[in-house]
Ligand SMILES: [Zn+2]
């Protein structure tokens with residue numbers, strides 16, 4: 001079995017891995033980079049320039065399949081540019097969320113390309129026997145993969161974390177892989193970073209409750225990713241506990257509606273929908289189901305401003321636009337990666353609002369990475385999805401670390 005990282009050996013995001021054996025090949029993830037070479041947010045219009053240099057993905061495709069680990073753009077973002085005939089294997093959650101994310105894109109992955117896979121499912125593609133394992137991450141229904149071929153075994157961790165109430169999925173992965181692992185492609189987002197102590201989703205909920213219990217006269221904005229269903233739930237529960245009303249937008253309502261699992265929807269008791277009409281998302285969503293659907297759960301700017309301390313409102317661009325002249329006295333709860341806040345175009349920079357940060361990373365801390373490595377005892381650990389591949393050797397002293405450059409091929 002041969003393996004190369006087409007992209008992502010030296011950066012967080014943009015991951016793309018090729019595995020080949022006996023005249024067949026599969027790709028794991030085909031993501032859009034998060035940053036360009038100057039460290040600025042990657043401009044999606046330049047996506048074509050970033051396509052992996054792998055002819056088998058395009059005009060005369062010979063790649064057998066693409067496995068998608070989860071619904072973050074740095075993992076699926078370039079799949080739409082690959083040949084229609086290549087199937088894409090992903091979990092139900094990843095398929096649903098990717099389709100929703102791409103609804104505004106010009107190039108999107110056709111729904112017919114997806115093949116749904118489940119936790120612990122074993123499936124065969126050419127000479128490869130693949131097992132999917134659920135992992136916990138900030139994208140719902142994320143997966144790690146075990147790939148076997150030619151008597152060798154490789155594990156791709158994908159993006160994952162291992163703490164909090166969903167820790168059982170990590171334990172399942174530890175229990176599930178019992179054979180000799182020849183290579184572990186291990187994400188290292190937290191390696192060498194500043195966020196050392198990995199907090200749990202339960203910590204987030206507790207901190208939100210404490211913050212919302214504080215006396216505050218103005219409106220509270222909350223910044224989080226609409227697709228981070230776990231975070232939505234934490235905020236919702238904190239609002240219930242503190243008797244606040246959570247105001248979402250049609251996009252969030254749409255995601256919740258599409259969600260099969262038990263999750264509060266737009267018509268829950270303490271949820272209201274602020275029906276901004278002019279956002280691109282709303283235009284598409286209102287075609288699918290009409291605005292009157294929200295009925296008595298709709299709320300207007302006027303109603304919100306009559307009693308602002310009662311509400312926690314989703315912090316989306318088009319929502320804050322509606323309040324931009326009335327931000328004084330507002331509070332912002334930043335519940336996503338702190339790095340976004342430091343970006344120069346951040347909306348809240350320089351605004352006269354109270355800012356409080358409550359977040360837990362979607363990525364494993366060093367202790368969890370070590371736990372995985374110690375259990376799997378891989379022949380080699382190959383760094384991926386990290387800014388600091390050089391630090392792996394220091395951290396995983398008991399293991400052999402093989403640092404691959406982008407496109408460098410290794411034989412297992
Ligand atoms: Zn990622």
Ligand SMILES: [Zn+2]
Pocket residue numbers: 070072137139159
């Ligand atoms: Zn991710």
